[in-house]
Amino acid sequence: MTTAHADPMPRAHALLKQIWGYDAFRGVQGDIVRTVTDGGNALVLMPTGGGKSLCYQLPSLLRPGVGVVVSPLIALMKDQVDTLRQLGVRAAFLNSSLSLPEVRDVEAALAAGELDLLYVAPERLLLPRTLELLERVDVGLFAIDEAHCVSQWGHDFRPEYQGLRVLPERFPAIPRVALTATADDRTRADILNVLELGGARQFVSSFDRPNIQYRVANKEGPKTQLLDFIRAEHAGDAGIVYCLSRRSVEETAQWLVAQGVDAVPYHAGLSQRERSTAQERFLNEEGLIVCATVAFGMGIDKPNVRFVAHLDLPKSMEGYYQETGRAGRDGLPSTAWMVYGLADVVNVRRMLASSDAPEEVKRVEAGKLDALLTYCEAATCRRQLLLAYFGEDYAGPCGNCDVCVNPPRVRDMTREAQMALSAAIRSGNRFGAAHLTDILLGRETEKVVAMHHNALPTFGVGAAHDEKTWRGVLRQLVSLGYLAAGEHHGLMATGKARALLKGETTLALREDSLIPRVSKRERER
Numbered sequence: 001m002t003t004a005h006a007d008p009m010p011r012a013h014a015l016l017k018q019i020w021g022y023d024a025f026r027g028v029q030g031d032i033v034r035t036v037t038d039g040g041n042a043l044v045l046m047p048t049g050g051g052k053s054l055c056y057q058l059p060s061l062l063r064p065g066v067g068v069v070v071s072p073l074i075a076l077m078k079d080q081v082d083t084l085r086q087l088g089v090r091a092a093f094l095n096s097s098l099s100l101p102e103v104r105d106v107e108a109a110l111a112a113g114e115l116d117l118l119y120v121a122p123e124r125l126l127l128p129r130t131l132e133l134l135e136r137v138d139v140g141l142f143a144i145d146e147a148h149c150v151s152q153w154g155h156d157f158r159p160e161y162q163g164l165r166v167l168p169e170r171f172p173a174i175p176r177v178a179l180t181a182t183a184d185d186r187t188r189a190d191i192l193n194v195l196e197l198g199g200a201r202q203f204v205s206s207f208d209r210p211n212i213q214y215r216v217a218n219k220e221g222p223k224t225q226l227l228d229f230i231r232a233e234h235a236g237d238a239g240i241v242y243c244l245s246r247r248s249v250e251e252t253a254q255w256l257v258a259q260g261v262d263a264v265p266y267h268a269g270l271s272q273r274e275r276s277t278a279q280e281r282f283l284n285e286e287g288l289i290v291c292a293t294v295a296f297g298m299g300i301d302k303p304n305v306r307f308v309a310h311l312d313l314p315k316s317m318e319g320y321y322q323e324t325g326r327a328g329r330d331g332l333p334s335t336a337w338m339v340y341g342l343a344d345v346v347n348v349r350r351m352l353a354s355s356d357a358p359e360e361v362k363r364v365e366a367g368k369l370d371a372l373l374t375y376c377e378a379a380t381c382r383r384q385l386l387l388a389y390f391g392e393d394y395a396g397p398c399g400n401c402d403v404c405v406n407p408p409r410v411r412d413m414t415r416e417a418q419m420a421l422s423a424a425i426r427s428g429n430r431f432g433a434a435h436l437t438d439i440l441l442g443r444e445t446e447k448v449v450a451m452h453h454n455a456l457p458t459f460g461v462g463a464a465h466d467e468k469t470w471r472g473v474l475r476q477l478v479s480l481g482y483l484a485a486g487e488h489h490g491l492m493a494t495g496k497a498r499a500l501l502k503g504e505t506t507l508a509l510r511e512d513s514l515i516p517r518v519s520k521r522e523r524e525r
């Protein structure tokens, strides 16, 4: 562009103060605002509570035309729009909750150029009618919130998000900013692909939540363990207790109440009214505990949630991070507490196996579960593992997780790790954990023989240990980034593995390892 661009930042700072009352940008917010206001595309990876909204709301005000925000969270649009209106921003939303006359009103305001921000559900955006309308009006930018929904690998795939391909196709000149709090490499690649953000600037914030203490314990008597935990550390505090089933949500809430703890249930089986009452009470009262399925929490912005407890395994590290992330948004000390046991693992595996998702998706989900299990079994700093999962190199140890505070007894498994790595490398970096285990144990399975892996120097070198140990070693190696899962779940040694092979790094595993025994059938898959 040849026209002289005035520096948008003085005005950005003025609006930041005038409209939101903030004195400064947080972290990379300022850089993102500048990039998008100047018409650039951007990918924003920022943890929940990091301040993503401002990254598109402010540029929408600074750029001519309306900022169109795609969001899957219909339930929250109204709140967001109400908040913006209170701040004096001309905002509206379009989704299935509106009546026809209401839709017409919003469309008229849009056509008349009377909106600064328009929130729209993806399926509504993709209607030919909406797209045509947007082509006729002045659009300042597209913000794609919860952008991980484009990816099948994410925990929250929404097919209509893939339809957002039309944005780069039909509106190539309008800047796009995609935002998400959860994106592993694969998800990130999908976002870049669908939204054609290849040339976009990427803004990746740290996912560390230093004020959250991460803890995982072996499940013995979950309800009693929970009560002990609450009484000892969080009496009178607001908290969320996540359970897998509606029934356990109900039971846990009832039980807590019977013990004199203020708690309410929340799950999709309750009436709309019961749910909003629970939600409102949670937001407005001081020390209420919500026992909930994962249906609870999306977009809940209560700053002083002091603990998040998991009585059942979350679905993935992404889910765990998002759910625990609802604790301590005010920056004060908070606890992410979880108990898990063998039965849970079996349960989740069974659910996974019996789902009718495509094989490929199931395999990805199994991989995600493995990452979570490795986290549960960690003998090293949990924060380090959690952040490593999101691609972040955290120096650690953090001093604020159960492993750091109360180090478990560990055994030096460096030699075993070297054996496993060399089994992977010598067999060509393309076999999965089961086959590598067979090699290490010296099992002459059909596949081992067919591949001549019984002739490898590593064949049988691990016979002193059992299968459980080898699975544990391999899983740890994956979670710590020494082995990476490639195509078809083959494991390959990474650059990092060299240090371990050369003996420059050591590896310790915990003795009380909770690595679950898998059933024979599962083992053979």
Ligand code: ADP
Binding pocket: 022, 023, 024, 025, 026, 029, 046, 047, 048, 049, 050, 051, 052, 053, 054, 301
């Ligand atoms: P996200 O969408 O990333 O979860 P939000 O945009 O909802 O996060 O912001 C989280 C919280 O941080 C909100 O309460 C918001 O008001 C606050 N916030 C965002 N940016 C700033 C800032 N620059 N200064 C102070 N508070 C901020």
Ligand code: ZN
Binding pocket: 380, 381, 382, 383, 384, 397, 398, 399, 400, 401, 402, 403, 404, 405
């Ligand atoms: Zn730690």
